[in-house]
Amino acid sequence: MNNKVDCQACSNENCIIKQNCLTEVAKPFLEKKLNVNARKGQPFILEGAPVHGLYFVQKGKVKVGKTGINGREQIVRLCHDGEIIGHRGFGVGQFYHISAVAIEDVVLCNFSNEVINDMLKSIPELSYSMMLFYAEELNRSENKVRKIAQMTVREKVIDAILYINRKFGMTKSFLNIQLSRKEIADFAGTTDEQVIRVISSLKKEGIVVAQGKKIGIVKLDKLKREIAEHNFFIDS
Known part of the structure; x- marks a missing residue:
């Protein structure tokens, strides 16, 4: 379902898109955004499925998982309003390495690979914020590995x-x-x-x-x- 959420009217002040893309340069890209509704318990990313862009949680809660040893699920992240999902598959492969399931009814903003690529090339502020986001994610992943071991x-x-x-x-x-x-x-x-x-x-x-x-x-x-x-x- 595509009941489009207006980025300018969005209340998610921590969203990277809201922070960096409310300019005239970004306007054509924002018009290509899709909104997706997922019911509680409904998966919207399947592990191993072809990558179809990045998701941003407009409203709701999501669990992000990955299949571990003996097929057991490992929840790697819990997400809420304004957060990015699917970023680890973006730009590095053709398939998602994670799954994502709605913990409650959620509204998601989806930008295709092509649109996100064009945005990153056209909006320096967005590219810089994404670079910082990936650096923070790497730091969290390294800390989590250390903590689990100890x-x-x-x-x-x-x-x-x-x-x-x-x-x-x-x-x-x-x-x-x-x-x-x-x-x-x-x-x-x-x-x-x-x-x-x-x-x-x-x-x-x-x-x-x-x-x-x-x-x-x-x-x-x-x-x-x-x-x-x-x-x-x-x-x-």
Whole structure:
């Protein structure tokens, strides 16, 4: 579905397109943008599918995954309003190396490969911002590899909960995103059973509360202290 979202009227101030492409030079490119609606649970990028440009989340939440050992999914990113999806396949190959699924109903802005290439050649500010974005992504990836290698299971789960809190915040004492225990495990790099055990332990210690999929943080400072030596704050 293509109910076009006007970039100038968009509220996503952190979006690279909104920040760099509200000029007359960019106007012809923005007119070629497509908007795509995806329902909760619906994939809009399939791993191994041909690359068809970059997606920007206009509204909603998305999980980005990659198939790991024995076909198990590894969630590599959680995204919300204004973020880019599909950038690792852009310019380096013909196929996506990740999948992307809507966690809730989402509205996406899609620019084809050709349009994005032309924009980067025509708008220096956009090219520079994209370069900084890729550098930051590389830094995050390197930090995540280091943390996964050094953390205990409990620390991995705590790190995942803190990441979710930093990214999505809390409403009425609960995180603003509902993920299954499996999804938390797929993001933390552990198993469902281990996530269940760690959350149960944290509940008994009065550090978190849980109702079904909903998780709330009671003692934020205590969670931070548990993984302070791993510099949890680097990966926002």
